[in-house]
Amino acid sequence: MGKPLSQITFDFSSDEEKDIKITGHEIPGDQDEAIEQSETPREPDAVTTVVEALQRRSPRGRLSLKEIHLNADLIQIPPDEILFQKQYYSIGEVSKWFRVNQSLIRYWETEFDILEPRKNRKGDRFFRPIDVKNLVLIYDLLRRRKFTIEGAKEFLKKNKKADEKFVMIQSLEKIKSFFNELKASLG
Numbered sequence: 001m002g003k004p005l006s007q008i009t010f011d012f013s014s015d016e017e018k019d020i021k022i023t024g025h026e027i028p029g030d031q032d033e034a035i036e037q038s039e040t041p042r043e044p045d046a047v048t049t050v051v052e053a054l055q056r057r058s059p060r061g062r063l064s065l066k067e068i069h070l071n072a073d074l075i076q077i078p079p080d081e082i083l084f085q086k087q088y089y090s091i092g093e094v095s096k097w098f099r100v101n102q103s104l105i106r107y108w109e110t111e112f113d114i115l116e117p118r119k120n121r122k123g124d125r126f127f128r129p130i131d132v133k134n135l136v137l138i139y140d141l142l143r144r145r146k147f148t149i150e151g152a153k154e155f156l157k158k159n160k161k162a163d164e165k166f167v168m169i170q171s172l173e174k175i176k177s178f179f180n181e182l183k184a185s186l187g
Contacts, residue, residue, distance in 0.1 A: 029114070074099060077136060080129075088118065088126035097132075098139055111149055112138055115155065137166050 002036065076097050095102045107114045108127070114134045117125040127135070142151040159165065 075136070075139065077132065083132060084129045086129075089126060089132060091125045091127065092125050093116070094132060094135065098135065108135070108138055108142075112153065112156070114138075139168065 076099075079099075091102050091105055095105055098105070108119060109125070112134075114140070115131055117127045117131050119125055137156075138152065140148070141147045141155060147155060
């Protein structure tokens, strides 16, 4: 039938000695030391399987705020010359540029009136370059500047020229990064 099942028991009674017992076999203290001490390769047993299971992270669920903040600057929108060469982009392409799920873009479409992608008879969404630019603005408000959805809606209502200001800020950031690179190359 194969390998018999083993039972794992954890003893948390004292802080000094923490032992893991596997069907009568005792591994002292720190598991990593015990595993490193054995020179011979061995097949994974119940202890390493449990440790690996605890260290693995599920791919499902929400990202933490720290992960979202780190990914906020990693969007890969093509430059305007390339972006405006095509009339429409699929939601799949757009979601890859922003590194978000397609469902999030569909949700933003329902929440923000400035997003108006075209839909075919099947219901597939196709984004014009101007919609992609509006998505960049929304993404910046929500992810980088940490607005709530209601706050971003209010900001867009009050600032009718918010997209012009955003374009100006982006160009200034490009100039700043150019000067920082120049400074690094000289120093």
